[in-house]
Amino acid sequence: MSGDGLEIRVRGRVQGVGFRPTVWKLARELGVTGEVLNDGEGVLIRAGGAAGTLAAFLARLESEPPPLARVDAVETRAYAGELAPEFRIVASEAGAVRTQIAPDAAICHACATEIVDSSSRRFRYPFTTCTHCGPRLTIVTGVPYDRAATTLAGFPLCEPCAAEYGDPADRRFHAETTACSACGPRVKLVRFDDGEIDLAILDDVDAVRALLASGEIVAIKGLGGYHLACDATNANAIAKLRATKHRDAKPFALMAQSLDVIRRYCAIEPIEAAALTSPEAPIVLLAATGSERLPPQIAPGLGTLGFMLPTTPLHRLILDDFDRPVVMTSGNESDEPQAIDDADAARRLAGIAAFALVHDRPIANRVDDSVVRVADGVVRVLRRARGYAPAPITLPLGFERSPQLLAYGGDLKAAFCVVTGAGDAVLAQHQGDLDNPATLADYRKNLALYRTLFDHAPTAIAIDRHPDFHAGVLARDHAAAAGLPLVEVQHHHAHVASCLAEHGRALVAPPVLGVVLDGLGLGDDGTIWGGEFLLADYRSSRRLGCLKPVAMLGGDRASHEPWRNLYAHLMAELGWAAFTSKFERLPVYGALAAKPRALLDGMQRSKLNAPLASSCGRLFDAVAAAVGISFERQAYEGEAAARLEAAVDPRALAETDELAYPMTIVQPQDSSVPYLEPFAMWDAILGDLLRDTPVGVIAARFHCGLARGIAHMVANIGDAHRFSTVALSGGCFQNRILLEQCAMRLRADGFEVLAHARVPTNDGGLALGQAAVCAAGLITRGDS
Numbered sequence: 001m002s003g004d005g006l007e008i009r010v011r012g013r014v015q016g017v018g019f020r021p022t023v024w025k026l027a028r029e030l031g032v033t034g035e036v037l038n039d040g041e042g043v044l045i046r047a048g049g050a051a052g053t054l055a056a057f058l059a060r061l062e063s064e065p066p067p068l069a070r071v072d073a074v075e076t077r078a079y080a081g082e083l084a085p086e087f088r089i090v091a092s093e094a095g096a097v098r099t100q101i102a103p104d105a106a107i108c109h110a111c112a113t114e115i116v117d118s119s120s121r122r123f124r125y126p127f128t129t130c131t132h133c134g135p136r137l138t139i140v141t142g143v144p145y146d147r148a149a150t151t152l153a154g155f156p157l158c159e160p161c162a163a164e165y166g167d168p169a170d171r172r173f174h175a176e177t178t179a180c181s182a183c184g185p186r187v188k189l190v191r192f193d194d195g196e197i198d199l200a201i202l203d204d205v206d207a208v209r210a211l212l213a214s215g216e217i218v219a220i221k222g223l224g225g226y227h228l229a230c231d232a233t234n235a236n237a238i239a240k241l242r243a244t245k246h247r248d249a250k251p252f253a254l255m256a257q258s259l260d261v262i263r264r265y266c267a268i269e270p271i272e273a274a275a276l277t278s279p280e281a282p283i284v285l286l287a288a289t290g291s292e293r294l295p296p297q298i299a300p301g302l303g304t305l306g307f308m309l310p311t312t313p314l315h316r317l318i319l320d321d322f323d324r325p326v327v328m329t330s331g332n333e334s335d336e337p338q339a340i341d342d343a344d345a346a347r348r349l350a351g352i353a354a355f356a357l358v359h360d361r362p363i364a365n366r367v368d369d370s371v372v373r374v375a376d377g378v379v380r381v382l383r384r385a386r387g388y389a390p391a392p393i394t395l396p397l398g399f400e401r402s403p404q405l406l407a408y409g410g411d412l413k414a415a416f417c418v419v420t421g422a423g424d425a426v427l428a429q430h431q432g433d434l435d436n437p438a439t440l441a442d443y444r445k446n447l448a449l450y451r452t453l454f455d456h457a458p459t460a461i462a463i464d465r466h467p468d469f470h471a472g473v474l475a476r477d478h479a480a481a482a483g484l485p486l487v488e489v490q491h492h493h494a495h496v497a498s499c500l501a502e503h504g505r506a507l508v509a510p511p512v513l514g515v516v517l518d519g520l521g522l523g524d525d526g527t528i529w530g531g532e533f534l535l536a537d538y539r540s541s542r543r544l545g546c547l548k549p550v551a552m553l554g555g556d557r558a559s560h561e562p563w564r565n566l567y568a569h570l571m572a573e574l575g576w577a578a579f580t581s582k583f584e585r586l587p588v589y590g591a592l593a594a595k596p597r598a599l600l601d602g603m604q605r606s607k608l609n610a611p612l613a614s615s616c617g618r619l620f621d622a623v624a625a626a627v628g629i630s631f632e633r634q635a636y637e638g639e640a641a642a643r644l645e646a647a648v649d650p651r652a653l654a655e656t657d658e659l660a661y662p663m664t665i666v667q668p669q670d671s672s673v674p675y676l677e678p679f680a681m682w683d684a685i686l687g688d689l690l691r692d693t694p695v696g697v698i699a700a701r702f703h704c705g706l707a708r709g710i711a712h713m714v715a716n717i718g719d720a721h722r723f724s725t726v727a728l729s730g731g732c733f734q735n736r737i738l739l740e741q742c743a744m745r746l747r748a749d750g751f752e753v754l755a756h757a758r759v760p761t762n763d764g765g766l767a768l769g770q771a772a773v774c775a776a777g778l779i780t781r782g783d784s
């Protein structure tokens, strides 16, 4: 039968998410004839029926997609070919891979109901999934996405599962990861040491709960890697975990059975509850202001706890009826990537956990738990991994013509970015610090994976300007070997571009003022930057202001030892004699006097091993050291700043602005850019310390003063340059108070404020900016 048919092309994340059965059901319901199929470009529908019916069909396709789908485009054209009278789903056609691999999704409501229903075939089955939930990126090994290209390939479906898989009316129609206790993967409790397991009458999952309750540390093979779990209310278990994992102070993530359990320890705003219960199911940083307290070693010195809900059926079953939170930290020692391989886990985790709950569904790709935080009323992704990657970010207007590109990102919080030929940017999952050889190996493996998944052949490579990054070495090797152009993008320009791209700012939009506050990045002038005011669009960036450049005494060591930055700041502002005469009484004076001052002064004079840096991160370190919050050494990157933020007394934030520490704008005599001068701020901080002002008040006045200084600098630049939008980026904006204070002041001055949400403000979002700058350059060159 031929007639006035339509051929409907649907693009986006439409494969492996139950799109075809949704189309099928809709077609049957409306009496549409024809067929639906997956091909290399997405989903293709050939539909016949009356004009009104087809219009309704199209409208409902767009308004009622399945939960995990993301429709990017629907294109229609007339179709005059044959149409099946009974609407059908036909087999996939091979073709160029353009479709998307979905991120892993938390268990859906229907599956969650099944695993606790004793009449269900999947009662207590820990690997229950359907088309609307379950593992995706963690189990994918190739394309096209079907069971053979996942780590479920070794588990042929039993008869009932096969029937569901083949039934378009079933929730598990073509659910590639479906399984049941008869045909699917199984869990097993093992001992990493040589001891016996006496389960008595418990099954393996219940036994894990009993072990946790008795104070044991248990390794649990999860979705994207192994976790280490213990009872979060048991101080001894936590102390043992800290000691054996060699993790001194970095906060541990927590998991709890329900929002009610979390509420005992934390306040949960509605927007935070929505994030916790979303399919992405990230760790959400929450204010630890509940009526009960957890042992302080969970998050030393911080006022927040990072909680997630059980995201898989396995975790749900383990925590079933468990009325306490558990620590659920990555299964690794200190800074290594979390284990995914069973033998590797046994080798690396045996010294930490005696017991392990393992299973035989291999983890193909390591994917960490994501971390988000609500600031300025918006959910902001700080670590973008499980649940978010590899969802693409549609590049803004003007980038449709971008060729395929690969941006390598930075070394800390490494994540590369692939630009597909379809105008999408795919930011890979967070991969950690490339200084670690195992992480670097994983990063290389992921580069190969994304090349396969997205059938990617870049025509240019983008990379940070810094010559020593591991990512840079790989990028330069790649470009040289493949004969591809290498585009170096200045670190802070990439940060601004990342923020603009995330917010869909068009390629030809006028420049914004980027305020980029972070640790360190190599500047255009060869010095170290980290507190920058850049007039920028995608194509170019011009530095118009900065924080005052101060020496990093001992070079890289200054990034780890906050007191070095305090000493450098005080010597730059006051000098030792003035510091002594006014502030000798302070404890911090004695602590600095005990340091090898002659050596440090020598560095400063000779400018050897003492590079100047306009770094906001180092300014935070210096202030944290001055008030005694973090003086000697940071246990992890950003610890001093995080503790200083946590110390802020919220009542003091509302003080009059006069009490905020003053910073002035200084225009240097030479041609260099104006900077924010912290002399008066230091004098006020030290004066407050002399008066025994509480640290919480000092921390509040510092945050307000810095934000006010930043707003002054922006207004000052605005006197001579045209912009109406300010883009905030850089790792320092993970600080909720700094972000909110800056945004509030800038909005009051009439600026539109952009800050990161879907993409990390830290270096985890850098690659997106590199990709956007690189693409903009290539498109512009192509036009001229």
Ligand SMILES: [Zn+2]
Binding pocket: 107, 108, 109, 110, 111, 112, 128, 129, 130, 131, 132, 133, 134
């Ligand atoms: Zn489900």
Ligand SMILES: [Zn+2]
Binding pocket: 157, 158, 159, 160, 161, 162, 179, 180, 181, 182, 183, 184
């Ligand atoms: Zn089965």
